[in-house]
Amino acid sequence: MTAQMIDGVKISTGLLGDIARDVDAFIALFGRPPGLAVVLVGDDPASSVYVRSKAQKTLDVGMRSFEHRLPATTSESALLSLISELNRMEEVDGILVQLPLPAQIDERRVLMAIDPEKDVDGFHPMNAGLLATGGEALMPCTPLGCMILARSVLGDLTGLEAVVVGRSNIVGKPMAQLLSMANATVTIAHSGTQNIAGTCRRADLLIVAVGHPEMVRGNWIKPGAVVIDVGINRLAAPELGPGKTRLVGDVTFQEAIKVVRAITPVPGGVGPMTITCLLQNTMLAAHRRSASGKQPEICFRQTLSHSHDAPFSLPS
Numbered sequence: 001m002t003a004q005m006i007d008g009v010k011i012s013t014g015l016l017g018d019i020a021r022d023v024d025a026f027i028a029l030f031g032r033p034p035g036l037a038v039v040l041v042g043d044d045p046a047s048s049v050y051v052r053s054k055a056q057k058t059l060d061v062g063m064r065s066f067e068h069r070l071p072a073t074t075s076e077s078a079l080l081s082l083i084s085e086l087n088r089m090e091e092v093d094g095i096l097v098q099l100p101l102p103a104q105i106d107e108r109r110v111l112m113a114i115d116p117e118k119d120v121d122g123f124h125p126m127n128a129g130l131l132a133t134g135g136e137a138l139m140p141c142t143p144l145g146c147m148i149l150a151r152s153v154l155g156d157l158t159g160l161e162a163v164v165v166g167r168s169n170i171v172g173k174p175m176a177q178l179l180s181m182a183n184a185t186v187t188i189a190h191s192g193t194q195n196i197a198g199t200c201r202r203a204d205l206l207i208v209a210v211g212h213p214e215m216v217r218g219n220w221i222k223p224g225a226v227v228i229d230v231g232i233n234r235l236a237a238p239e240l241g242p243g244k245t246r247l248v249g250d251v252t253f254q255e256a257i258k259v260v261r262a263i264t265p266v267p268g269g270v271g272p273m274t275i276t277c278l279l280q281n282t283m284l285a286a287h288r289r290s291a292s293g294k295q296p297e298i299c300f301r302q303t304l305s306h307s308h309d310a311p312f313s314l315p316s
């Protein structure tokens with residue numbers, strides 16, 4: 001069987017075009033673009049690249065971007081003051097604080113300070129609770145992106161055995177909830193799981209988000225399974241030259257490709273979808289805040305249309 005590569009760049013580019021059209025429609029209705037504020041504390045090089053990319057794509061789809069870059073020494077109270085100000089700004093529909101934060105800042109306190117209606121990362125406990133209970137949540141971007149990629153190959157997930165490896169608040173837990181809402185039978189595997197290889201081998205759909213380079217081997221995968229690799233691990237690659245690095249996922253790609261029906265590459269799989277889903281969430285937040293009663297046109301039709309209890313209503 002020739003494995004299909006699930007092209008996150010291509011799928012996210014298509015969705016960005018849809019979002020840009022939604023932005024035009026929003027401006028025509030309300031006379032202003034949706035606005036997204038991105039806050040970076042410190043100078044972590046990877047975070048800096050992600051924030052630049054988020055700000056650029058925000059502008060590319062026609063939204064307004066508010067970029068705040070604060071020094072690594074920023075106090076928690078200074079960051080909380082900025083968040084209060086962004087919460088109050090009418091023209092800001094979405095607020096995102098780039099993670100990780102420096103050690104002197106309590107991440108939980110910061111995430112809880114963001115107005116849940118503007119929490120386009122979906123990390124606020126209010127949104128986590130709404131997602132868990134089938135309410136109108138803003139949903140975390142990476143799991144949303146994974147759903148779109150999985151559905152692009154599998155369509156309806158009803159009855160499939162899905163295994164999520166990893167139980168983080170940001171990916172693993174919401175991922176399992178989205179899959180369950182889409183009627184898959186879901187197992188969460190983690191560091192305490194006995195026979196993790198055997199557990200993974202049960203999966204028709206295997207989603208791996210552990211942050212361990214190439215942990216999942218080819219013989220952990222059921223032949224014909226669909227694999228979504230969330231890991232982005234940078235490894236030294238002296239074979240490419242002095243000081244060179246390469247990115248690998250949490251799945252040993254060269255082994256997996258011989259077994260799977262379809263798999264996401266790293267880079268170019270889940271990563272690009274995260275930023276696209278962030279912009280889609282901003283669009284959704286802007287509509288909700290404008291009290292228009294309208295939802296964005298696309299609203300992840302493919303993602304949630306088979307949900308038994310979609311967390312926000314889908315356009316007919």
Ligand SMILES: Nc1nc2c(c(=O)[nH]1)N[C@@H](CN(C=O)c1ccc(C(=O)N[C@@H](CCC(=O)O)C(=O)O)cc1)CN2
Pocket residue numbers: 050096097098099100121141142232247266267268269270271272273274275
């Ligand atoms: N507040 C948040 N912080 C972080 C999040 C998040 O969703 N919200 N996720 C990650 C970082 N992240 C977005 O912020 C992110 C990571 C990776 C990519 C991406 O497109 N990766 C490329 C490869 C990039 C490279 O060459 O290094 C890919 O996979 O193709 C986008 C966004 C942690 N923090």
